[in-house]
Amino acid sequence: MESNPAPAQPDDKDWTWVLDRPCPECGAAVGDLTILEVAELNRRCAQGWVEVLAGPEGAVRARPAADVWSPLEYGCHVRDVFGLFAERLQLMLTEDDPMFANWDPNVTAEAERYDLQDPVAVSADLERAAEVIADRFASLTPEQLKRPGRRSDGATFSVESFARYEIHDPLHHLWDVTGASVGEWTQ
Numbered sequence: 001m002e003s004n005p006a007p008a009q010p011d012d013k014d015w016t017w018v019l020d021r022p023c024p025e026c027g028a029a030v031g032d033l034t035i036l037e038v039a040e041l042n043r044r045c046a047q048g049w050v051e052v053l054a055g056p057e058g059a060v061r062a063r064p065a066a067d068v069w070s071p072l073e074y075g076c077h078v079r080d081v082f083g084l085f086a087e088r089l090q091l092m093l094t095e096d097d098p099m100f101a102n103w104d105p106n107v108t109a110e111a112e113r114y115d116l117q118d119p120v121a122v123s124a125d126l127e128r129a130a131e132v133i134a135d136r137f138a139s140l141t142p143e144q145l146k147r148p149g150r151r152s153d154g155a156t157f158s159v160e161s162f163a164r165y166e167i168h169d170p171l172h173h174l175w176d177v178t179g180a181s182v183g184e185w186t187q
Contacts, residue, residue, distance in 0.1 A: 016155050018168045026175035026182050030164045038163040039138040045170045046130030053123040060119050071177040075122050076114035078170045082129035085166045092149040100151050137163050
């Protein structure tokens with residue numbers, strides 16, 4: 001049985017600042033996006049991921065460094081981000097100011113063996129999950145955009161800011177694996 005690769009470096013940054021200014025790394029400017037723009041960006045970003053995961057299997061599975069995820073592992077993470085945000089959105093729409101459970105992506109990556117997953121299956125699941133969150137965002141009413149939710153670290157969101165925060169993650173990780181600027185997608 002293969003051993004798990006070294007875990008990726010923990011990312012303990014509070015990325016909520018992307019709501020206030022463009023990301024200096026990937027170039028994404030998400031702070032003023034409309035909910036419909038976020039929905040469309042989720043769909044477009046998923047297509048970028050489909051292209052990445054369709055690459056040569058050796059390249060898709062290769063880590064650029066022992067503690068940096070491969071494109072496949074990032075793709076698994078993005079798929080799971082789409083699903084997690086869909087679940088959290090549902091909480092925001094059905095509960096009063098829900099507190100989100102903590103989630104450690106590195107623990108999930110190891111437990112779910114992201115490194116051994118099938119890129120074709122991940123691509124299909126990612127595309128479906130992106131469509132689900134995009135459809136949910138696109139169907140929201142102006143009143144729903146104001147509903148609150150929060151993380152245990154004190155970060156608070158409205159549905160609208162939550163959507164903007166969500167889209168940065170798949171865009172940023174697409175930049176992580178391709179190096180292509182995504183800033184023009186959001187400006």
